[in-house]
Amino acid sequence: MIKVDISGYDDVVDPGRTSPTRHSQAYDGLRSLLLSGSVEPGTRLTEADLTRMFNVSRSTMRAVLVRLTQEGYVTSEVNRGVRTRSFSVEEAADILEARETLESALAGKAAERATDEEIAQLRATLREMEDCKARGDQAAYSRGNRLFHQQVKQAAHQQTLAKAYDTLLYPLVMRQYRNLSAPHPRAGSLEEHQAILLAIVTRNPEAAVAAMRHHVASARQALLLRSTHDSATHDSPTHHSPAHATD
Numbered sequence: 597m598i599k600v601d602i603s604g605y606d607d608v609v610d611p612g613r614t615s616p617t618r619h620s621q622a623y624d625g626l627r628s629l630l631l632s633g634s635v636e637p638g639t640r641l642t643e644a645d646l647t648r649m650f651n652v653s654r655s656t657m658r659a660v661l662v663r664l665t666q667e668g669y670v671t672s673e674v675n676r677g678v679r680t681r682s683f684s685v686e687e688a689a690d691i692l693e694a695r696e697t698l699e700s701a702l703a704g705k706a707a708e709r710a711t712d713e714e715i716a717q718l719r720a721t722l723r724e725m726e727d728c729k730a731r732g733d734q735a736a737y738s739r740g741n742r743l744f745h746q747q748v749k750q751a752a753h754q755q756t757l758a759k760a761y762d763t764l765l766y767p768l769v770m771r772q773y774r775n776l777s778a779p780h781p782r783a784g785s786l787e788e789h790q791a792i793l794l795a796i797v798t799r800n801p802e803a804a805v806a807a808m809r810h811h812v813a814s815a816r817q818a819l820l821l822r823s824t825h826d827s828a829t830h831d832s833p834t835h836h837s838p839a840h841a842t843d
Contacts (some may be wrong), residue, residue, distance in 0.1 A: 703808035
């Protein structure tokens, strides 16, 4: 049984829609659920549970799971079924390094191409993040953080980079390696977002690239993937807890 909060997903599929729409909505719904971090790495996903959750046939859900397997969101093994993806330290590091490259490029393009309306939206999101931090609302800060990064991507108006960015599985990596006991948001996170926005507002692509690269690299380094890997390699008894998932 999948033990997650499915509120908001019960009506994801309209029974009156055509089959392709049912498939795409079930795919989008399950993909969003996986990326939300609600499901633990290695959780078994059963067709029976998912067909009830998304109100589709088993054949439709089977096709959705095949697609998600091909895209790397889940794994499928004989006698083990379909499970949410987990990542080795090496895989996680590769994905986070790719994110650093892509997001910094998108930020540079946003500095060149963002409209006045898009800049106003970024300002509003950052103000909300500041308020969330001040009142200690971690969940709302995390939502604002995700929105800010999506807005930068949209403001870049660079579809090829955006599509490559969307294929990255870094939310799953962050979900696996986070530590809920760590301070949240991460120290310096808000100031790093402020630097990114300033570079975009002043139309300085080089500064935007550098600010985003620093921000994403700091989030990656906070996960202590290298320390975890070194500890495992040398069979050290010292345990290094990775940092919280939020940038």
